[in-house]
Amino acid sequence: MINFLTNRFKNDQSFDEDAVDAEDFTDVQQTPADIHIYPKLSLHPEWKVSDEDEYVFKFLNTEMKPLKPNQLSIHGYDLSIQNRKLIVDVFIRSSISRSVRLKMTTILLLNNEHEKVAQKEVDLKNAGTLPSNSSRPWTIEFERKDFFKDVYSLSFEDGWKIVFEQTKPSNKHSLSLDYIWREKLSVVDVEKLEKYVSSLTLPINDQLIFHALKATYSQTGELHATILIRNSSKQDYKIKYLPLRFEDANQQVIGECEFSFQDFVVQANTSKPWTFIFPKPPLADYEADLSEWRLYPIEKAR
Numbered sequence: 048m049i050n051f052l053t054n055r056f057k058n059d060q061s062f063d064e065d066a067v068d069a070e071d072f073t074d075v076q077q078t079p080a081d082i083h084i085y086p087k088l089s090l091h092p093e094w095k096v097s098d099e100d101e102y103v104f105k106f107l108n109t110e111m112k113p114l115k116p117n118q119l120s121i122h123g124y125d126l127s128i129q130n131r132k133l134i135v136d137v138f139i140r141s142s143i144s145r146s147v148r149l150k151m152t153t154i155l156l157l158n159n160e161h162e163k164v165a166q167k168e169v170d171l172k173n174a175g176t177l178p179s180n181s182s183r184p185w186t187i188e189f190e191r192k193d194f195f196k197d198v199y200s201l202s203f204e205d206g207w208k209i210v211f212e213q214t215k216p217s218n219k220h221s222l223s224l225d226y227i228w229r230e231k232l233s234v235v236d237v238e239k240l241e242k243y244v245s246s247l248t249l250p251i252n253d254q255l256i257f258h259a260l261k262a263t264y265s266q267t268g269e270l271h272a273t274i275l276i277r278n279s280s281k282q283d284y285k286i287k288y289l290p291l292r293f294e295d296a297n298q299q300v301i302g303e304c305e306f307s308f309q310d311f312v313v314q315a316n317t318s319k320p321w322t323f324i325f326p327k328p329p330l331a332d333y334e335a336d337l338s339e340w341r342l343y344p345i346e347k348a349r
Contacts, residue, residue, distance in 0.1 A: 083113040084142040089181035108182050114142035123209035133165060133189040133198055135209055139174055140182045148176045152211060154187055159206030164196055165189040192312040194226040220249055223317035244318045250279035260320065262337045268327035270302055272342050275320050278313040286311045292345045293325060296336035
């Protein structure tokens with residue numbers, strides 16, 4: 048039996064206000080009209096569900112707002128945290144008059160104040176071909192790299208929803224912030240970082256490069272090196288192990304250290320800031336020249 052926590056967003060509008068024009072996600076180009084369309088339940092051909100679960104799906108589907116012609120909508124009905132992942136069960140709804148197969152698109156999870164909680168690029172081809180005017184149950188998984196906030200401490204009892212991002216995909220290189228950074232930085236600081244990233248020359252395609260931002264010593268003598276990790280490829284880059292070397296303006300090696308990660312991902316076509324902390328360097332009497340410096344990966348035997 049399906050256990051579900053129906054999201055509590057209520058509204059008095061006749062239509063689903065979160066639906067988007069299908070032409071933003073498919074090659075369909077029609078003019079929406081004020082006709083009420085109630086998409087019918089369509090289970091994925093490979094799904095095997097009990098009669099009881101199918102009844103629940105049908106019931107949930109009838110509870111949703113109608114669509115106008117030529118629209119797509121994603122409606123979340125259940126949310127849970129499993130193995131450090133945020134699992135959202137949804138209906139992908141279509142009011143297109145013919146079958147359609149969706150593609151890569153951006154999905155947003157919002158809290159009851161309509162703030163972004165998580166964002167993810169999802170390949171909806173895996174959901175299969177949607178028949179005309181259909182509503183298909185599906186599951187979206189958000190990982191830590193997708194979070195804007197620490198979702199493990201949030202309560203969704205007061206309301207939440209999941210929506211399609213309504214802007215068309217862009218090839219523009221952009222800033223990507225870990226949720227810890229988003230919590231620590233002010234809105235002004237984030238805007239400054241975004242502006243700085245947009246001012247930089249675009250990296251060559253399919254490269255991962257380190258761009259120096261700031262290097263300082265702590266009061267205890269540790270070296271803090273903040274960089275932008277710039278991923279110019281079309282694929283996310285997951286880093287598990289990273290041996291790094293720090294050189295000052297005189298090409299003097301100030302420190303070497305090996306860093307390990309669990310869920311560190313630099314998303315495709317983004318620049319991600321990170322601070323690497325080196326222990327107090329062995330050259331205690333050497334005064335490093337930090338007017339220029341570089342941080343780069345080195346080969347290390349494991």
